[in-house]
Amino acid sequence: MEFGLxxxxxxxxxxxxxxxxYDETLRLSRLADTWGYEHVQTVEHYGSGYGGYSPDPVTLLTAMAMATTRIRITTGAVIPAFTHPLKLAGKLAMLDNLSGGRLDVGFGRGFLPDEFDWFGVPMAESRERFDEGLEACRRLWSEENVVFSGKFSSFGPVSLLPRPVQQPHPPIFVASATSPDSCATAGTAGYHLQVVPSVTSREQLTEMLSAYRSAWASAGHPAGGARIQIKYTCYVDTDGSEARERASLFENNYIEQMTGAIASWATTRSEAYPGYEKFIDKVKQYSFENSLRDNKVLAGTPEEVADRIAVVGDWFGDDLCVSLQFSPGYQEFEDSRRSLELFTERVMPEFTK
Structure with a gap:
């Protein structure tokens, strides 16, 4: 098992x-680079307290790449529907060069109706735009004199500059929220996977990962070659009650900010997102105690957090890379740094030794 930020x-x-x-993010990234973490990653969101400080993950990740030397730099994820593939592929190829070939590219569909409205992109097109954008980027990275004719963009012949350092292209991840079918499609294609257990049930996530691993193997990809990132917020303190108190505060802050971001689902229906109109009801039913009980958040003493991760490994497999958020919400930097330090010294060695 590996760990990232x-x-x-x-x-x-x-x-x-x-x-x-941003300053605190870079400081934590430097520590993670020194302390042996596998990756740092960030999101793409717009216009709200739900991720809005990261409208361009490539910009923030470039700063992280300049502040570090060995840790991998990961998009988690970029949204092809919002950017022309020539621009997106070029920006990411630049980042691969600036980081010395440390880039992992996670692609996502997006799911917030307001963001699609602001970009003037119909949500019904999100799956097609995702597939087309990913394929265009892959070809631009790995081929020359590319002629591309898609439903949403056509170009060529063109040879992308700069060429990425990693050949034939940087590792590609697919972010999946709830769909076993999308996980299976990613596995068949030989792409890696990003999942978030907080937005799905344990049973559904188990089904998603099973579909992914089965499709990967059936397609003949190398055994052990699949990489799965699973994302958690993490609060560690020598006083377990203090860790859980902070966790309750900032997990409820997450729910508060998410509630505003998903408000438009109250009046939005999309066949491309079956069941998403129920997001608001699910959020209204949120309980921190239930989330902690179900291991959707990691909080407690180092020993308690280690026990929770061991359970996660039993549930979902010990081949995971656990991507941890130690700086949730507006938490004070020193609390984030101390949590990261305690995890590094007293939790991580239990799984990496």
Missing amino acids: NFFPVMAPGSKSARQY
């Missing part, structure tokens, strides 16, 4: 400035 800025703008958040 996940940065998802979920906070009202008045609770912490963007400049302060």
Whole structure:
């Protein structure tokens, strides 16, 4: 089992400035680079306290790449529907060069109706735009004189510059929220996987991972070659009650910010997102105690957190890379740094030795 850092800025703008958040992100990234973590990653969101400080993950990840030397730099994820593939492939190829070939590219569909409205992109097209954008980027990275004729973009012949350092292209991840079918499609294609257990049930996530691993093997891809990132917020303290108190505060802050971001699902229906109109009801039923009980958040003493990760490994497999958010919401930097330090010294060795 490996571990990485996940940065998802979920906070009202008045609770912490963007400049302060970026500075703290870079400081934690430097520590993670020194302390043996596998990756750092961040999201793409717009216009709200739900991730809005990261409208361009490539920009923030470039700063992280310059602040580190060995840790992998991961998009978690970029949304092809919002960017022309020539621009997206070029930006990511630049980042692969600037990081010395440390880039992993996670692609996602997006799921917030307001973001699609702001970009003037119909949500019904999100799956097709995702598939087309990913394929265009893959070809631009790995081929020359590319002629591409898609439903949403056509270009060529063109040879992308710069060429990525990693050949034939940087490792590709697919972010999946709830769909076993999308996980199976990713496995068949030989792409890696990003999942978030907080938005699905244990049973559904087990089904998703089973579909992915089975499709990977059936397609003849190398055994042990699949990489699965699973994302959690993590609060560690020598006083377990203190860790859980902070966890309750900032997990409820996450729910508060998410509630605003998904409000438009109250009046939005899309065949491309079956069941998503129920998001608001699910969020209204949120209980921190239930989330902690179901191991959707990691909080407690180092020993308690290690026990929870062991259970996660039993449930979902010990081949995971656990992507941890140690800086949730507007939490004070010193609390985030201390949590990261305790995890590094007293939890991580239990799974990496």
